[in-house]
Amino acid sequence: MRRLTLVVNGRSRAVEARDEDLLLDVLREQVGVTSVREGCGVGACGACTVLVAGASVSSCLALAADYDGAEILTVEGLGEEDPVVAAFVAGGALQCGYCIPGFVMMTHELLSERPSPSPAEIREHLAGNLCRCGTYFEITEAVAAAARRRGGG
Numbered sequence: 001m002r003r004l005t006l007v008v009n010g011r012s013r014a015v016e017a018r019d020e021d022l023l024l025d026v027l028r029e030q031v032g033v034t035s036v037r038e039g040c041g042v043g044a045c046g047a048c049t050v051l052v053a054g055a056s057v058s059s060c061l062a063l064a065a066d067y068d069g070a071e072i073l074t075v076e077g078l079g080e081e082d083p084v085v086a087a088f089v090a091g092g093a094l095q096c097g098y099c100i101p102g103f104v105m106m107t108h109e110l111l112s113e114r115p116s117p118s119p120a121e122i123r124e125h126l127a128g129n130l131c132r133c134g135t136y137f138e139i140t141e142a143v144a145a146a147a148r149r150r151g152g153g
Contacts, residue, residue, distance in 0.1 A: 009077025
């Protein structure tokens, strides 16, 4: 075991991890971040997405030891007033909600890169995220609404 420091949602957290421990498991089990979820375990569904220094990371594939000292953002670090969260809630862009934290984090990444994305750019950026309930139309609309809320479109 080795001691690591993860900065999760602005708060420094000391954790212990073996070399093979996944970031997903450390975040859930030691930090208590439950929005980060395992959907597929192979980085193909997006349910485990977190942002590290603003870039998306599939935490089900990431070794925790590689993120010592990293600044990690999850949905818990956003709050209800966050324009993306508010747009998803207002637009009913969820059904069961399991996948939504990953979509929200990917939306933050997209809007930081492209403040006014086209519908095609939204679909392309979110293509790696799966919603088993099929609320893709509502999710795409929520991303566009979030861009407008942030002043981008």
